[in-house]
Amino acid sequence: LDICVTDNSGVRCGDGNHVRLTRIQGNEVGHVQKIDTNDTLGSVTLTTLNTKPLVIEAESFLSPEECDYFVQMAKDEGLKESETVLNQPENQRFVLRDHDGNKKLSVREMRHTIQGSFDVFLEDEDILKLYKETGWDKNGDELITNDELKSFTPMMLQAEIQKIVKANPEKHSRMSKQVWLYPDRSKDKVFAEVQKRVAKVVGLPLELIKLSDFQVVSYGIKGHYNAHWDSARVEPKVPCCTRERTKQCRICRYMTILFYLNDVEEGGETAFPVANNSTLDYQTMMEKDLVDLYRKCEESPLKVSPAKGKAVIWYNHFVDDANGWLGPLDEFTFHGGCPVKNGVKWIANFWVKTTDHKIKDLKKMQKFYKASTEKQPKMSKEEL
Ligand SMILES: O=C(O)CCC(=O)C(=O)O
Ligand SMILES: [Fe+2]
Missing domain, CATH: 1.10.238.10 (EF-hand)
Structure with missing residues (x-):
C-alpha cells in the first residue's frame, strides 16, 4: 500500500499508519493561537472557548465576500425546509x-x-x-x-x-431551510481556497477535507434547531453512512466547522447545554428538557454568538489511540441553534467525515491526491 496525503508538513507517503486524525491543541480556555494561511486572508486566529467539549472559535475565518458567495450559491441552488430526522425506524x-x-x-x-x-x-x-x-x-x-x-x-x-x-x-425540533452544496471541487476557486484554509488551520490532510460535506442553512425569526449530536455513537455492527450507502447506517462526522455567514440582529447563538457538566446522564437531560433550546437557550452554560465570517470548531469524536482514526463520540458536544429573535441567520456546516474503515477512507483520499498531482501542469525547463 502506498498512501500519500498532503498536510502542513507537505506530501507524506507510507503504508497508512503515518496518517492519523489530529486535534487542534486547545490548551486552556482563552488560549489564543494565530495560524498563517498563506492565502488571500493571511491568517486565522483561534481562541479556545471551552475544553469539555473542546470548542474553538475563529473570528474572520471567512472573508465577507466568501460569506456572501456561499449565501448566493445556496440561494441559486434553492433552499428547502429542513426535515427533522428521527433515527428510530x-x-x-x-x-x-x-x-x-x-x-x-x-x-x-x-x-x-x-x-x-x-x-x-x-x-x-x-x-x-x-x-x-x-x-x-x-x-x-x-x-x-x-x-x-x-x-x-x-x-x-x-x-x-x-x-x-x-x-x-x-x-418542531428544527425550523430552518437548508441546501447541500457540492461545489465542483476543481472548478470552484472560492470553495477550493476555503478547503485549503480549513486543512491548514485544523492540520488535517487536504484529501480528507475534500471528502467533507457542506450544507448551508438559513433561519428566519423563531428559527432554531434543538440540541442534538452531529454524529452518532460508535456501534460496530452499524457501518458509517457514505454517499453511496442507503441501508441502515450511522452518521460519522469527526468534526464540525460551523461558519456564520451573516450578522444576526438578535439571538441565533449556538448553544452547548451540557458543556462542563461533570457527568452526562440522560435522565437529567430529560428532566430538565435540555434538548428544548427553543425555550431553554438562556440556561445553556456555553453559547457562541454569530458574527459574519466567524467559525466555531469542535470534535464530535475522540481519536482511537490504536489506529489513529474515528474514536468514541464526545457526548458533551450536544448542541443546537438558539431561536433567532430579530433578523435572519445564515450558517454553513462543514462536516469532516470519516468512516470506521480507515483503509477505505485512505483509498478514497488517494483519488483526490492523484487528481491534484495529475492536474499539476509539468514545468518546462525554461520555468525551472
Ligand atoms: O445554527 C446553529 O447554530 C447550529 C446548527 C447545527 O447544529 C446544525 O446544523 O447541525
Ligand atoms: Fe449540529
Missing part, C-alpha cells in the same frame, strides 16, 4: 414514555412521548388544550390511563399534532 417511533412505570401518562410524560415519536416540542398547555378538544382524558384528571388510551390511535394523535405544528411551526 418507523415501527419503534411510537413509544409511550411512562417514565415512572405507573401505567398512566402524566402531562409531562405525554410531552416526552410526543417528542420521541414526532419530534415535536409541546408545552403543558398544548397537551391540556388537546385533551379538552378531543376528550381523550375522559375524567379530566390530566392523566391518560390504559383505558383512555384505547379511545385514540397513534395516527389520530399524529393528526392532532400536525394541526398544532401547522399553526406553530416553531414547535
Whole structure:
C-alpha cells in the first residue's frame, strides 16, 4: 500500500499508519493561537472557548465576500425546509414514555412521548388544550390511563399534532431551510481556497477535507434547531453512512466547522447545554428538557454568538489511540441553534467525515491526491 496525503508538513507517503486524525491543541480556555494561511486572508486566529467539549472559535475565518458567495450559491441552488430526522425506524417511533412505570401518562410524560415519536416540542398547555378538544382524558384528571388510551390511535394523535405544528411551526425540533452544496471541487476557486484554509488551520490532510460535506442553512425569526449530536455513537455492527450507502447506517462526522455567514440582529447563538457538566446522564437531560433550546437557550452554560465570517470548531469524536482514526463520540458536544429573535441567520456546516474503515477512507483520499498531482501542469525547463 502506498498512501500519500498532503498536510502542513507537505506530501507524506507510507503504508497508512503515518496518517492519523489530529486535534487542534486547545490548551486552556482563552488560549489564543494565530495560524498563517498563506492565502488571500493571511491568517486565522483561534481562541479556545471551552475544553469539555473542546470548542474553538475563529473570528474572520471567512472573508465577507466568501460569506456572501456561499449565501448566493445556496440561494441559486434553492433552499428547502429542513426535515427533522428521527433515527428510530418507523415501527419503534411510537413509544409511550411512562417514565415512572405507573401505567398512566402524566402531562409531562405525554410531552416526552410526543417528542420521541414526532419530534415535536409541546408545552403543558398544548397537551391540556388537546385533551379538552378531543376528550381523550375522559375524567379530566390530566392523566391518560390504559383505558383512555384505547379511545385514540397513534395516527389520530399524529393528526392532532400536525394541526398544532401547522399553526406553530416553531414547535418542531428544527425550523430552518437548508441546501447541500457540492461545489465542483476543481472548478470552484472560492470553495477550493476555503478547503485549503480549513486543512491548514485544523492540520488535517487536504484529501480528507475534500471528502467533507457542506450544507448551508438559513433561519428566519423563531428559527432554531434543538440540541442534538452531529454524529452518532460508535456501534460496530452499524457501518458509517457514505454517499453511496442507503441501508441502515450511522452518521460519522469527526468534526464540525460551523461558519456564520451573516450578522444576526438578535439571538441565533449556538448553544452547548451540557458543556462542563461533570457527568452526562440522560435522565437529567430529560428532566430538565435540555434538548428544548427553543425555550431553554438562556440556561445553556456555553453559547457562541454569530458574527459574519466567524467559525466555531469542535470534535464530535475522540481519536482511537490504536489506529489513529474515528474514536468514541464526545457526548458533551450536544448542541443546537438558539431561536433567532430579530433578523435572519445564515450558517454553513462543514462536516469532516470519516468512516470506521480507515483503509477505505485512505483509498478514497488517494483519488483526490492523484487528481491534484495529475492536474499539476509539468514545468518546462525554461520555468525551472
Ligand atoms: O445554527 C446553529 O447554530 C447550529 C446548527 C447545527 O447544529 C446544525 O446544523 O447541525
Ligand atoms: Fe449540529
